[in-house]
Amino acid sequence: MKFKIVPVTHYQQNCSIIWCEETLQAAVVDPGGDVDTILAEVEKLGVELSKIILTHGHMDHIGGTAELSKRKGLTIEGPHKEDSFWLYALDQQAQMMGFQPVESFEPSRWLNHGDSVQVGNQQLDVLHCPGHTPGHVVLFDSKSKTAFVGDVLFSGSIGRTDFPKGDYNQLVDSIRTRLWPLGDDVQFVPGHGPMSNFGHERKTNPFVADSRFG
Template sequence: MKYQIIPVTPFQQNCSVIWCEKTLKAAVVDPGGDIERILAEVTKLGLTVEKILLTHGHIDHVGGAASLAANLSVPIIGPHEADKFWLENLVKQSQNFGFPRTEAFEPTQYLKEGDEVSVGEQTLSVLHCPGHTPGHIVFYNASSNLAWVGDVLFRGSIGRTDFPQSNHQDLLHSITTKLWPLGKNVNFIPGHGPMSTFEDERQHNPFVADQLFD
């Protein structure tokens, strides 16, 4: 699985274009905005986008999804249905966070724990990881040992839990029981900031390092 990270919106959210090298079929993960930049990158890479994938319902991750889906005539897949209220509340989200007015939308398909999503001949496993939002999901590609974790985990930090229906203990539980079992050598792309590995976070992250739970 290949990928290109495209930071979008004033929040510098890590949108990812991901693709199968063999087929050049692609997906766009969390297109929060700046869809012209995303489309330009897709064209430059010579890819055919099959779908849009969403980790959760916050506007910096989904603000450009409906427009991009309409432009490319592709479905929107994810997040988990527990984030439906965030997607229904996009007009207010856009006002609260200073984004262009963004209308509510319904994804083509919600996802749940254990689902799989194809990108060309590659497969992404779906993990339901509530805490930052109740319907947050993570995408994991076993063949490249790579995870797209949205705002669950960052290098040296974890997602905020001061939003409606966020829960700090749920977030810690998601990280330690859903992500860590995937293996220490997994690389992950967070929703913001630089990439890291689960091993580095288990050693050094002040919120979820292993020694905190011994």
């Protein structure tokens, strides 16, 4: 699995184009907006889009979904159904976060813990990691040891939990019980900011470092 990060919107959200090297089939993870920018990058890469995958329902991650899906005839997979209330509140989200209103949509498939998502010949494992939002999922490619973690974990920080249905303890538990077991050598693409790896965060992240938990 190869990937290219494309920061989008005034939130500089890390949208990712991921693709299978064997088939050149591709997916867009979290198209928050700037659809023309995303499609220009897809054309440069020479890959063929087949689907959109969403980690969670916040506007800066899903704002371009309906437009991109409609323009390219793409299916939409994710997030977990517990985030459906965020998808149904797109108008309010747009006002709250300073986005132009966007069209609402329904995913082709809600994702559950233990599911997998196919991109060409490559498979991503789905981990339900609630806390930032109740329906947040993480996508893990075991071959390349790469995780697309949305707003669960950042380099040196974790996701906010002061939004509706956020839960700090649940988020920390998701990180420690669902992400750390994947291995210290796993690199991750966060929803914002630079990449890191789980081993580094276990040593240095002030919110979830092992030293905090004895």
